[in-house]
Amino acid sequence: MKLFSLTTSVGVALALLGTASEVISTPLFIPTRQQQVDGAARIISSNPLLVKHCKAYLKANKYQDKLTTVTTTATVTATSTPAATTLTATETATTTTTTTVSVTPSLFYPNNAPPGETYAARRRDLEPRGAKYVVPVPAPLKPWASIIFDACVKAVYPPPRPTSTVTSTVTVSTTLAAATVTTTTTTTSTQTATTTTVVGGLQSASPPPPAKAGDVVSYFRVEGTDRTIYEGYVSTSGKDITTPSGGTHRCDGTNNNANSFPSGTFTTLINDAPLDFDGSYSNQFSDFFITSIGGLAQTGSKFWGVLRNGVFTNAGGCQEQVYPNANDEAMWLYDAFQSNKALLRASLVSSSALFTAGQGFVDVQVDQRSPNGGSSSPAGSATIGGVTTNGDGRASIPVPSTPGYYAFKATRGNDGRSNSVLIYVVGATA
Numbered sequence: 001m002k003l004f005s006l007t008t009s010v011g012v013a014l015a016l017l018g019t020a021s022e023v024i025s026t027p028l029f030i031p032t033r034q035q036q037v038d039g040a041a042r043i044i045s046s047n048p049l050l051v052k053h054c055k056a057y058l059k060a061n062k063y064q065d066k067l068t069t070v071t072t073t074a075t076v077t078a079t080s081t082p083a084a085t086t087l088t089a090t091e092t093a094t095t096t097t098t099t100t101v102s103v104t105p106s107l108f109y110p111n112n113a114p115p116g117e118t119y120a121a122r123r124r125d126l127e128p129r130g131a132k133y134v135v136p137v138p139a140p141l142k143p144w145a146s147i148i149f150d151a152c153v154k155a156v157y158p159p160p161r162p163t164s165t166v167t168s169t170v171t172v173s174t175t176l177a178a179a180t181v182t183t184t185t186t187t188t189s190t191q192t193a194t195t196t197t198v199v200g201g202l203q204s205a206s207p208p209p210p211a212k213a214g215d216v217v218s219y220f221r222v223e224g225t226d227r228t229i230y231e232g233y234v235s236t237s238g239k240d241i242t243t244p245s246g247g248t249h250r251c252d253g254t255n256n257n258a259n260s261f262p263s264g265t266f267t268t269l270i271n272d273a274p275l276d277f278d279g280s281y282s283n284q285f286s287d288f289f290i291t292s293i294g295g296l297a298q299t300g301s302k303f304w305g306v307l308r309n310g311v312f313t314n315a316g317g318c319q320e321q322v323y324p325n326a327n328d329e330a331m332w333l334y335d336a337f338q339s340n341k342a343l344l345r346a347s348l349v350s351s352s353a354l355f356t357a358g359q360g361f362v363d364v365q366v367d368q369r370s371p372n373g374g375s376s377s378p379a380g381s382a383t384i385g386g387v388t389t390n391g392d393g394r395a396s397i398p399v400p401s402t403p404g405y406y407a408f409k410a411t412r413g414n415d416g417r418s419n420s421v422l423i424y425v426v427g428a429t430a
Contacts, residue, residue: 040151054152207327211235216264218322220273221331222293223417225302228409229275229294231420236264236272236322246281246288251318255286258319266306266330267317287316293332305336310343311373312336333371333416342368343416344379346409349394353423358401364421366393366410384410384418403427 044050207217215235222229238252251271252262267288270277276295279288290304291297298304306317309329313320322330333343349363366389368379378393385397385408400406403425410418 036147037150037154040147041154044151044155051155054156057149057152058156207233208235212237216322216324218264218269219327219329220269221329221419222270222273222275223331224294224296224334228417228420229296230273234269234273236268238262238264239268239271241267241271241288241318243277243279243281243288245278245291249281249286249288249318251288253319253321255318256315258315259321263324264322265318266308266313266320266322266332269322269330270317270332282316285316285319287318290317290332293334296334302335303337305333305371307331307333307336307343307371310345310369310371312371329419335414336371336416338414341371341415342379342412343371344368344382344410344412344418345376346384346418346421348421348423355399355423355425357403357425357427358399359428360399361396362399362408362421362423363394363396364408364410366395366418368393368412368415371416379410379412379415382410382412382415382418384408384421399423400425 044054207219210217212235215237217233217235219232220234221231238250238254240248241251242248251265251267253259253265254262264272267279267290270290270293275293277290278292278297279290281288290306293304306313306320308320308331310331317332320330322328335341345367347365347367349365350361355362362385364384366379366382366384367376368382369376378389378391380389380391380393382389382393382395384395385406387395387397389395389410397408406423406425407420408423409420
Protein backbone atom coordinates (compact mmCIF):
# COMPACT_ATOMS: atom_id res chain seq x y z
CA MET A 1 0.00 0.00 0.00
CA LYS A 2 2.78 2.40 0.84
CA LEU A 3 4.56 1.61 -2.44
CA PHE A 4 1.36 2.15 -4.43
CA SER A 5 0.61 5.35 -2.59
CA LEU A 6 4.09 6.64 -3.05
CA THR A 7 4.01 5.84 -6.75
CA THR A 8 0.62 7.55 -7.07
CA SER A 9 1.72 10.66 -5.23
CA VAL A 10 5.02 10.89 -7.07
CA GLY A 11 3.33 10.42 -10.42
CA VAL A 12 0.79 13.11 -9.75
CA ALA A 13 3.45 15.36 -8.27
CA LEU A 14 5.48 15.01 -11.45
CA ALA A 15 2.42 16.03 -13.40
CA LEU A 16 2.10 19.02 -11.10
CA LEU A 17 5.74 19.98 -11.71
CA GLY A 18 5.12 19.68 -15.41
CA THR A 19 2.17 22.00 -14.96
CA ALA A 20 4.42 24.56 -13.34
CA SER A 21 6.80 24.52 -16.29
CA GLU A 22 3.84 24.70 -18.64
CA VAL A 23 2.32 27.85 -17.16
CA ILE A 24 5.50 29.76 -16.35
CA SER A 25 6.18 32.18 -19.19
CA THR A 26 8.58 34.51 -17.42
CA PRO A 27 10.93 34.05 -14.44
CA LEU A 28 8.74 36.45 -12.40
CA PHE A 29 5.45 34.63 -12.99
CA ILE A 30 4.10 32.58 -10.04
CA PRO A 31 1.08 30.45 -11.00
CA THR A 32 -2.00 30.61 -8.80
CA ARG A 33 -3.30 27.52 -7.04
CA GLN A 34 -6.13 27.16 -9.53
CA GLN A 35 -3.75 27.45 -12.44
CA GLN A 36 -1.64 24.69 -10.87
CA VAL A 37 -4.74 22.47 -10.47
CA ASP A 38 -5.96 23.13 -14.02
CA GLY A 39 -2.53 22.49 -15.57
CA ALA A 40 -1.98 19.28 -13.59
CA ALA A 41 -5.45 18.06 -14.52
CA ARG A 42 -4.71 18.53 -18.24
CA ILE A 43 -1.49 16.51 -18.00
CA ILE A 44 -3.16 13.78 -15.88
CA SER A 45 -6.05 13.52 -18.38
CA SER A 46 -3.61 12.91 -21.24
CA ASN A 47 -1.74 10.12 -19.39
CA PRO A 48 -3.77 6.91 -18.79
CA LEU A 49 -1.31 5.75 -16.12
CA LEU A 50 -1.74 8.96 -14.15
CA VAL A 51 -5.55 8.70 -14.51
CA LYS A 52 -5.32 5.19 -13.08
CA HIS A 53 -3.20 6.43 -10.19
CA CYS A 54 -5.67 9.28 -9.51
CA LYS A 55 -8.65 6.93 -9.45
CA ALA A 56 -6.86 4.76 -6.91
CA TYR A 57 -5.88 7.86 -4.94
CA LEU A 58 -9.49 9.17 -4.85
CA LYS A 59 -10.88 5.76 -3.97
CA ALA A 60 -8.41 5.38 -1.12
CA ASN A 61 -9.49 8.77 0.17
CA LYS A 62 -13.17 7.77 -0.08
CA TYR A 63 -14.01 10.51 -2.53
CA GLN A 64 -17.25 8.77 -3.55
CA ASP A 65 -18.48 8.98 0.05
CA LYS A 66 -18.58 12.75 -0.39
CA LEU A 67 -21.24 12.38 -3.08
CA THR A 68 -23.91 11.03 -0.73
CA THR A 69 -27.33 12.61 -1.25
CA VAL A 70 -28.60 14.33 1.88
CA THR A 71 -32.35 14.85 2.31
CA THR A 72 -33.86 17.11 4.96
CA THR A 73 -37.61 17.29 5.60
CA ALA A 74 -39.29 19.87 7.82
CA THR A 75 -43.01 20.27 8.57
CA VAL A 76 -44.53 23.52 9.76
CA THR A 77 -48.19 23.82 10.77
CA ALA A 78 -49.82 27.21 11.28
CA THR A 79 -53.37 28.24 12.14
CA SER A 80 -54.58 31.58 10.90
CA THR A 81 -57.79 33.59 10.98
CA PRO A 82 -59.14 33.88 7.45
CA ALA A 83 -60.11 37.12 5.78
CA ALA A 84 -63.81 37.89 5.43
CA THR A 85 -65.20 34.80 3.73
CA THR A 86 -67.90 32.19 4.00
CA LEU A 87 -66.94 28.58 4.74
CA THR A 88 -69.32 25.74 5.32
CA ALA A 89 -66.84 23.78 7.39
CA THR A 90 -63.27 23.77 8.61
CA GLU A 91 -60.90 23.31 5.69
CA THR A 92 -57.18 22.48 5.61
CA ALA A 93 -54.95 23.68 2.79
CA THR A 94 -51.54 21.99 2.41
CA THR A 95 -48.69 23.38 0.32
CA THR A 96 -45.52 21.39 -0.35
CA THR A 97 -42.37 23.11 -1.60
CA THR A 98 -39.27 21.13 -2.66
CA THR A 99 -35.93 22.86 -3.12
CA THR A 100 -32.91 21.09 -4.67
CA VAL A 101 -29.41 22.46 -4.16
CA SER A 102 -26.41 21.05 -6.05
CA VAL A 103 -23.16 20.99 -4.12
CA THR A 104 -19.94 20.62 -6.09
CA PRO A 105 -17.53 18.34 -4.19
CA SER A 106 -14.43 20.53 -4.42
CA LEU A 107 -12.67 19.35 -1.29
CA PHE A 108 -10.82 22.52 -0.37
CA TYR A 109 -13.38 25.26 -0.93
CA PRO A 110 -15.47 25.71 2.23
CA ASN A 111 -18.38 27.45 0.51
CA ASN A 112 -19.05 24.30 -1.48
CA ALA A 113 -18.82 21.89 1.43
CA PRO A 114 -21.19 18.92 1.48
CA PRO A 115 -23.85 19.32 4.23
CA GLY A 116 -22.50 18.84 7.72
CA GLU A 117 -18.84 18.88 6.69
CA THR A 118 -16.66 21.90 7.32
CA TYR A 119 -13.61 23.02 5.38
CA ALA A 120 -11.35 22.30 8.34
CA ALA A 121 -12.83 18.83 8.76
CA ARG A 122 -12.24 17.94 5.13
CA ARG A 123 -8.67 19.16 5.19
CA ARG A 124 -8.07 17.22 8.42
CA ASP A 125 -9.65 14.05 7.03
CA LEU A 126 -8.23 14.07 3.52
CA GLU A 127 -4.90 15.82 3.56
CA PRO A 128 -2.25 13.10 4.17
CA ARG A 129 -0.43 13.28 7.45
CA GLY A 130 1.78 10.20 7.91
CA ALA A 131 0.47 6.77 8.92
CA LYS A 132 -2.79 8.24 10.35
CA TYR A 133 -4.09 8.75 6.83
CA VAL A 134 -5.27 6.29 4.22
CA VAL A 135 -2.72 7.46 1.66
CA PRO A 136 0.65 8.34 3.22
CA VAL A 137 2.57 10.93 1.22
CA PRO A 138 6.30 11.53 1.50
CA ALA A 139 7.11 14.69 3.44
CA PRO A 140 8.49 16.58 0.41
CA LEU A 141 5.13 16.18 -1.36
CA LYS A 142 2.84 17.16 1.55
CA PRO A 143 2.56 20.82 0.48
CA TRP A 144 1.19 19.59 -2.83
CA ALA A 145 -1.34 17.13 -1.38
CA SER A 146 -4.46 19.29 -1.67
CA ILE A 147 -3.54 20.46 -5.17
CA ILE A 148 -2.89 16.84 -6.22
CA PHE A 149 -6.29 15.82 -4.89
CA ASP A 150 -8.22 18.59 -6.71
CA ALA A 151 -6.25 17.96 -9.92
CA CYS A 152 -7.20 14.28 -9.75
CA VAL A 153 -10.87 15.19 -9.20
CA LYS A 154 -10.87 17.48 -12.23
CA ALA A 155 -9.06 14.93 -14.44
CA VAL A 156 -11.06 11.85 -13.43
CA TYR A 157 -14.46 13.60 -13.12
CA PRO A 158 -14.47 16.37 -15.73
CA PRO A 159 -17.55 18.68 -15.72
CA PRO A 160 -20.31 17.88 -15.39
CA ARG A 161 -19.01 15.98 -12.35
CA PRO A 162 -21.14 14.06 -9.86
CA THR A 163 -22.76 16.44 -7.40
CA SER A 164 -24.12 16.09 -3.92
CA THR A 165 -27.82 16.93 -3.82
CA VAL A 166 -29.47 18.43 -0.77
CA THR A 167 -33.26 18.22 -0.93
CA SER A 168 -35.33 20.19 1.55
CA THR A 169 -39.08 19.52 1.68
CA VAL A 170 -41.20 21.94 3.67
CA THR A 171 -44.87 21.21 4.24
CA VAL A 172 -47.01 24.11 5.42
CA SER A 173 -50.52 23.32 6.63
CA THR A 174 -52.89 26.22 7.22
CA THR A 175 -56.17 25.54 9.00
CA LEU A 176 -58.96 27.95 8.16
CA ALA A 177 -61.70 28.04 10.77
CA ALA A 178 -65.23 28.32 9.46
CA ALA A 179 -66.23 31.99 9.43
CA THR A 180 -69.53 33.15 10.85
CA VAL A 181 -71.41 35.49 8.57
CA THR A 182 -74.07 37.60 10.24
CA THR A 183 -76.82 39.04 8.09
CA THR A 184 -78.45 42.13 9.56
CA THR A 185 -81.85 43.19 8.37
CA THR A 186 -82.85 46.76 9.14
CA THR A 187 -86.51 47.66 9.16
CA THR A 188 -87.38 51.34 9.00
CA SER A 189 -90.79 52.51 10.16
CA THR A 190 -92.27 55.85 11.13
CA GLN A 191 -93.14 56.09 14.81
CA THR A 192 -94.15 58.78 17.25
CA ALA A 193 -91.84 58.64 20.26
CA THR A 194 -92.58 60.00 23.69
CA THR A 195 -89.41 60.70 25.69
CA THR A 196 -89.34 60.77 29.46
CA THR A 197 -87.55 63.98 30.40
CA VAL A 198 -84.65 63.78 32.84
CA VAL A 199 -82.39 66.75 33.55
CA GLY A 200 -78.89 66.28 32.11
CA GLY A 201 -77.56 63.84 29.54
CA LEU A 202 -78.37 60.30 30.70
CA GLN A 203 -75.66 57.66 30.99
CA SER A 204 -74.75 56.03 27.70
CA ALA A 205 -72.70 52.92 26.90
CA SER A 206 -69.44 54.86 26.93
CA PRO A 207 -68.42 58.38 27.97
CA PRO A 208 -68.07 61.12 25.36
CA PRO A 209 -64.64 62.60 24.64
CA PRO A 210 -63.48 65.62 26.65
CA ALA A 211 -64.94 68.91 25.44
CA LYS A 212 -61.46 70.40 25.05
CA ALA A 213 -57.80 69.54 25.57
CA GLY A 214 -56.92 69.17 29.25
CA ASP A 215 -60.46 68.25 30.31
CA VAL A 216 -61.44 65.01 32.04
CA VAL A 217 -64.83 63.34 31.78
CA SER A 218 -66.90 61.83 34.59
CA TYR A 219 -70.38 60.44 35.06
CA PHE A 220 -72.04 62.92 37.39
CA ARG A 221 -75.16 62.83 39.54
CA VAL A 222 -76.80 65.40 41.81
CA GLU A 223 -79.62 63.84 43.83
CA GLY A 224 -82.09 66.07 45.73
CA THR A 225 -84.83 65.19 48.15
CA ASP A 226 -87.52 64.26 45.66
CA ARG A 227 -85.88 64.73 42.29
CA THR A 228 -82.72 64.17 40.34
CA ILE A 229 -81.14 67.55 39.70
CA TYR A 230 -78.57 66.25 37.24
CA GLU A 231 -77.47 62.91 35.80
CA GLY A 232 -75.07 62.50 32.89
CA TYR A 233 -71.51 62.92 31.67
CA VAL A 234 -69.63 66.18 32.23
CA SER A 235 -66.34 67.35 30.77
CA THR A 236 -64.39 69.44 33.29
CA SER A 237 -61.00 70.85 34.24
CA GLY A 238 -59.32 72.62 37.15
CA LYS A 239 -60.16 76.34 37.28
CA ASP A 240 -61.08 79.32 39.42
CA ILE A 241 -64.53 78.96 40.96
CA THR A 242 -66.77 81.85 42.01
CA THR A 243 -69.72 81.58 44.42
CA PRO A 244 -71.91 84.36 45.86
CA SER A 245 -70.92 83.46 49.42
CA GLY A 246 -67.29 82.38 48.94
CA GLY A 247 -65.86 84.60 46.24
CA THR A 248 -63.29 83.43 43.66
CA HIS A 249 -60.72 80.76 44.46
CA ARG A 250 -58.68 78.11 42.67
CA CYS A 251 -60.33 74.66 42.51
CA ASP A 252 -58.10 72.08 40.78
CA GLY A 253 -57.32 69.31 43.27
CA THR A 254 -54.09 70.88 44.52
CA ASN A 255 -56.14 72.60 47.26
CA ASN A 256 -54.83 71.88 50.74
CA ASN A 257 -51.98 69.97 49.02
CA ALA A 258 -54.36 67.08 48.35
CA ASN A 259 -52.79 66.29 44.95
CA SER A 260 -49.53 67.19 43.27
CA PHE A 261 -51.03 68.07 39.88
CA PRO A 262 -54.12 70.05 38.79
CA SER A 263 -57.22 68.45 37.29
CA GLY A 264 -60.99 68.70 37.22
CA THR A 265 -62.73 68.16 40.58
CA PHE A 266 -66.10 67.19 42.00
CA THR A 267 -66.86 70.88 42.53
CA THR A 268 -65.85 71.97 39.01
CA LEU A 269 -68.32 69.32 37.77
CA ILE A 270 -71.13 71.37 39.34
CA ASN A 271 -69.78 74.52 37.67
CA ASP A 272 -69.34 72.86 34.25
CA ALA A 273 -72.66 70.95 34.19
CA PRO A 274 -73.55 73.88 34.51
CA LEU A 275 -75.71 74.25 37.59
CA ASP A 276 -76.47 77.16 39.91
CA PHE A 277 -74.70 76.60 43.22
CA ASP A 278 -73.35 78.41 46.25
CA GLY A 279 -70.86 77.74 48.99
CA SER A 280 -68.72 79.47 51.58
CA TYR A 281 -64.93 79.20 51.41
CA SER A 282 -62.62 77.81 54.10
CA ASN A 283 -59.09 79.23 54.13
CA GLN A 284 -58.09 76.47 56.55
CA PHE A 285 -58.94 73.71 54.05
CA SER A 286 -58.58 75.80 50.87
CA ASP A 287 -61.98 74.51 49.79
CA PHE A 288 -65.59 75.49 49.27
CA PHE A 289 -68.29 74.26 51.64
CA ILE A 290 -71.21 73.66 49.25
CA THR A 291 -74.51 74.93 50.63
CA SER A 292 -76.84 74.91 47.61
CA ILE A 293 -77.11 73.14 44.24
CA GLY A 294 -79.83 73.65 41.68
CA GLY A 295 -81.83 75.84 44.05
CA LEU A 296 -81.91 73.21 46.81
CA ALA A 297 -80.25 74.76 49.88
CA GLN A 298 -79.06 73.08 53.04
CA THR A 299 -80.92 73.46 56.34
CA GLY A 300 -79.86 73.20 59.96
CA SER A 301 -80.07 69.39 59.73
CA LYS A 302 -79.77 68.53 56.03
CA PHE A 303 -76.46 69.03 54.24
CA TRP A 304 -74.86 68.23 50.91
CA GLY A 305 -72.39 65.32 50.85
CA VAL A 306 -69.88 64.38 48.16
CA LEU A 307 -69.41 60.71 47.12
CA ARG A 308 -67.28 58.69 44.73
CA ASN A 309 -68.94 55.48 43.50
CA GLY A 310 -71.52 55.67 46.28
CA VAL A 311 -69.05 56.17 49.15
CA PHE A 312 -68.23 59.40 51.00
CA THR A 313 -64.93 60.97 49.98
CA ASN A 314 -62.25 61.83 52.52
CA ALA A 315 -61.83 65.39 51.27
CA GLY A 316 -63.89 68.31 49.98
CA GLY A 317 -65.06 68.87 46.42
CA CYS A 318 -62.07 70.99 45.31
CA GLN A 319 -59.63 68.41 46.67
CA GLU A 320 -61.38 65.37 45.18
CA GLN A 321 -60.21 65.02 41.59
CA VAL A 322 -61.84 63.43 38.55
CA TYR A 323 -59.55 60.62 37.37
CA PRO A 324 -59.10 60.23 33.59
CA ASN A 325 -60.68 57.06 32.13
CA ALA A 326 -61.56 55.78 35.62
CA ASN A 327 -65.26 55.21 34.84
CA ASP A 328 -66.09 56.61 38.27
CA GLU A 329 -69.39 58.11 39.32
CA ALA A 330 -69.15 61.48 41.06
CA MET A 331 -72.15 62.46 43.18
CA TRP A 332 -73.48 65.24 45.34
CA LEU A 333 -76.25 63.91 47.63
CA TYR A 334 -78.68 66.04 49.62
CA ASP A 335 -79.34 65.11 53.26
CA ALA A 336 -76.40 62.76 52.89
CA PHE A 337 -75.64 62.36 56.61
CA GLN A 338 -79.02 61.16 57.83
CA SER A 339 -78.72 58.24 60.22
CA ASN A 340 -79.04 54.78 58.62
CA LYS A 341 -79.37 56.29 55.17
CA ALA A 342 -78.71 53.83 52.34
CA LEU A 343 -77.84 54.57 48.78
CA LEU A 344 -79.72 52.57 46.12
CA ARG A 345 -78.24 51.26 42.87
CA ALA A 346 -80.28 49.80 40.00
CA SER A 347 -79.15 47.59 37.12
CA LEU A 348 -80.81 46.02 34.09
CA VAL A 349 -81.21 42.24 34.29
CA SER A 350 -82.89 41.81 30.91
CA SER A 351 -80.48 40.76 28.16
CA SER A 352 -81.24 43.83 26.05
CA ALA A 353 -82.27 47.43 26.61
CA LEU A 354 -84.42 47.35 23.43
CA PHE A 355 -88.07 46.40 23.87
CA THR A 356 -91.23 46.24 21.76
CA ALA A 357 -94.06 48.47 22.94
CA GLY A 358 -96.50 46.72 25.27
CA GLN A 359 -94.71 43.35 25.08
CA GLY A 360 -93.00 41.61 27.98
CA PHE A 361 -91.25 43.01 31.06
CA VAL A 362 -88.17 44.98 31.96
CA ASP A 363 -86.34 42.98 34.64
CA VAL A 364 -84.24 45.04 37.04
CA GLN A 365 -82.15 44.49 40.18
CA VAL A 366 -81.99 47.04 43.02
CA ASP A 367 -79.22 46.86 45.65
CA GLN A 368 -78.39 49.01 48.66
CA ARG A 369 -75.20 50.08 50.40
CA SER A 370 -74.25 52.49 53.16
CA PRO A 371 -72.51 55.66 51.90
CA ASN A 372 -69.91 54.97 54.61
CA GLY A 373 -68.80 51.92 52.64
CA GLY A 374 -69.20 48.19 53.08
CA SER A 375 -70.78 45.49 50.96
CA SER A 376 -74.00 45.71 48.96
CA SER A 377 -77.19 43.75 49.61
CA PRO A 378 -80.53 43.37 47.81
CA ALA A 379 -82.93 46.25 48.41
CA GLY A 380 -86.43 44.96 49.06
CA SER A 381 -89.51 47.19 49.20
CA ALA A 382 -87.99 49.76 46.84
CA THR A 383 -90.13 51.24 44.11
CA ILE A 384 -88.96 51.38 40.48
CA GLY A 385 -91.14 51.93 37.42
CA GLY A 386 -94.23 51.67 39.62
CA VAL A 387 -93.26 48.17 40.79
CA THR A 388 -92.05 47.18 44.27
CA THR A 389 -88.95 45.02 44.52
CA ASN A 390 -89.16 41.66 46.28
CA GLY A 391 -86.84 40.46 49.04
CA ASP A 392 -84.14 39.70 46.43
CA GLY A 393 -84.28 43.24 45.11
CA ARG A 394 -85.90 42.11 41.84
CA ALA A 395 -88.72 43.82 39.96
CA SER A 396 -90.37 43.15 36.60
CA ILE A 397 -91.68 46.35 35.04
CA PRO A 398 -94.27 46.02 32.24
CA VAL A 399 -92.83 47.37 29.00
CA PRO A 400 -94.50 50.75 28.26
CA SER A 401 -97.03 50.74 25.42
CA THR A 402 -95.74 53.98 23.91
CA PRO A 403 -92.45 54.01 21.95
CA GLY A 404 -89.67 56.18 23.32
CA TYR A 405 -86.78 56.38 25.79
CA TYR A 406 -87.48 55.56 29.43
CA ALA A 407 -85.38 56.06 32.55
CA PHE A 408 -86.32 54.08 35.66
CA LYS A 409 -84.93 55.11 39.07
CA ALA A 410 -85.45 53.30 42.36
CA THR A 411 -86.62 55.12 45.49
CA ARG A 412 -87.35 54.05 49.06
CA GLY A 413 -88.28 56.48 51.84
CA ASN A 414 -85.38 58.81 52.65
CA ASP A 415 -82.73 56.59 51.08
CA GLY A 416 -80.58 57.96 48.30
CA ARG A 417 -82.22 57.64 44.89
CA SER A 418 -80.64 55.16 42.47
CA ASN A 419 -79.00 55.76 39.14
CA SER A 420 -81.14 55.52 36.00
CA VAL A 421 -81.83 52.28 34.17
CA LEU A 422 -82.34 53.23 30.52
CA ILE A 423 -84.42 51.39 27.92
CA TYR A 424 -85.68 52.15 24.45
CA VAL A 425 -89.13 51.04 23.35
CA VAL A 426 -89.99 50.64 19.65
CA GLY A 427 -93.37 50.13 18.03
CA ALA A 428 -94.52 46.66 17.01
CA THR A 429 -93.88 45.93 13.31
CA ALA A 430 -96.55 44.44 11.07
